[in-house]
Amino acid sequence: MFESLSDRLSGILDKLTRRGALSEADVSEALREVRRALIEADVALPVVKSFTDKVRTRAVGQEVLKSVTPGQQVVKIVHDQLVEMLGGAGEPIDLNAAAPFAIMMVGLQGSGKTTSTAKIALRLTKNERRKVLMASLDTRRPAAQEQLKVLGEQTGIETLPIVAGQSPVQIASRAMTAARLGGYDIVMLDTAGRTHIDEPLMVEMAEIKAATNPHEILLVADSLTGQDAVNLATSFDERVGITGIVLTRMDGDGRGGAALSMRAVTGKPVKLVGTGEKADALEEFHPARIADRILG
Numbered sequence: 001m002f003e004s005l006s007d008r009l010s011g012i013l014d015k016l017t018r019r020g021a022l023s024e025a026d027v028s029e030a031l032r033e034v035r036r037a038l039i040e041a042d043v044a045l046p047v048v049k050s051f052t053d054k055v056r057t058r059a060v061g062q063e064v065l066k067s068v069t070p071g072q073q074v075v076k077i078v079h080d081q082l083v084e085m086l087g088g089a090g091e092p093i094d095l096n097a098a099a100p101f102a103i104m105m106v107g108l109q110g111s112g113k114t115t116s117t118a119k120i121a122l123r124l125t126k127n128e129r130r131k132v133l134m135a136s137l138d139t140r141r142p143a144a145q146e147q148l149k150v151l152g153e154q155t156g157i158e159t160l161p162i163v164a165g166q167s168p169v170q171i172a173s174r175a176m177t178a179a180r181l182g183g184y185d186i187v188m189l190d191t192a193g194r195t196h197i198d199e200p201l202m203v204e205m206a207e208i209k210a211a212t213n214p215h216e217i218l219l220v221a222d223s224l225t226g227q228d229a230v231n232l233a234t235s236f237d238e239r240v241g242i243t244g245i246v247l248t249r250m251d252g253d254g255r256g257g258a259a260l261s262m263r264a265v266t267g268k269p270v271k272l273v274g275t276g277e278k279a280d281a282l283e284e285f286h287p288a289r290i291a292d293r294i295l296g
């Protein structure tokens with residue numbers, strides 16, 4: 001087990017007998033530990049740097065309060081800065097649009113896109129009482145459309161009937177038409193992934209977006225994504241324009257640094273968190289919990 005960041009900071013800073021303001025030197029020493037903790041938590045390096053710069057600005061010169069030790073005070077500053085950069089209160093999925101509208105799910109293969117599509121559909125059906133239609137636009141992996149159909153049967157959410165030979169854009173357009181005719185509120189579009197980002201994938205995503213005008217475009221990403229998180233989030237955001245992030249596998253022992261990395265580089269909120277394989281293993285995002293996890 002590693003020592004928690006708060007213990008390490010207390011160890012460094014509580015040697016200070018002198019009270020008064022935190023000096024540049026005190027803060028710099030503490031920030032070396034903060035940097036280590038963030039790297040251990042898989043935060044991408046450019047984000048580590050901008051984070052520690054912000055903490056330095058906030059901490060240097062701050063009077064140490066009588067009620068706490070300097071270590072505790074720096075831990076609080078780090079924690080508050082993390083929560084702020086993770087997005088404060090957390091944001092729900094925006095349902096404020098005329099029905100039927102699309103929610104487009106994008107991301108790499110294996111990130112948990114199909115599972116998250118069904119989880120969100122179930123939540124919107126049960127908690128928000130919306131009539132939801134799911135459609136798989138993954139024509140590359142033969143089993144993908146079938147996988148969503150099975151999930152639909154398990155959760156009781158309707159899926160668009162599979163028609164062989166259609167392109168992703170044709171399926172997406174058919175889903176929107178079926179939703180209009182069938183009185184659905186929301187269409188969940190489960191797009192194809194790849195093992196890595198490539199140009200044809202981005203072109204396909206842009207075409208689906210143009211055909212369906214989705215109200216939300218959610219990037220599904222594995223919380224264990226490390227240094228790749230920045231590239232992943234910026235690519236999808238620049239090329240497709242995401243409105244939020246769904247972070248999967250938060251039930252694993254990852255420390256959640258990807259949440260900070262992706263939020264910091266795109267400014268887009270983490271909206272939901274996957275916490276297991278079951279259809280109800282989906283939770284709202286709580287920045288303070290992730291901050292605690294990152295701090296260890």
Ligand code: GDP
Nearest residue numbers: 109110111112113114115248249274275276277
């Ligand atoms: P896709 O290729 O992006 O559509 O990924 P899938 O939805 O098929 O998910 C890949 C695997 O990850 C499946 O075995 C899922 O059950 C699993 N999975 C998805 N989300 C989570 C999660 O939040 N926690 C855990 N433990 N497993 C998940």
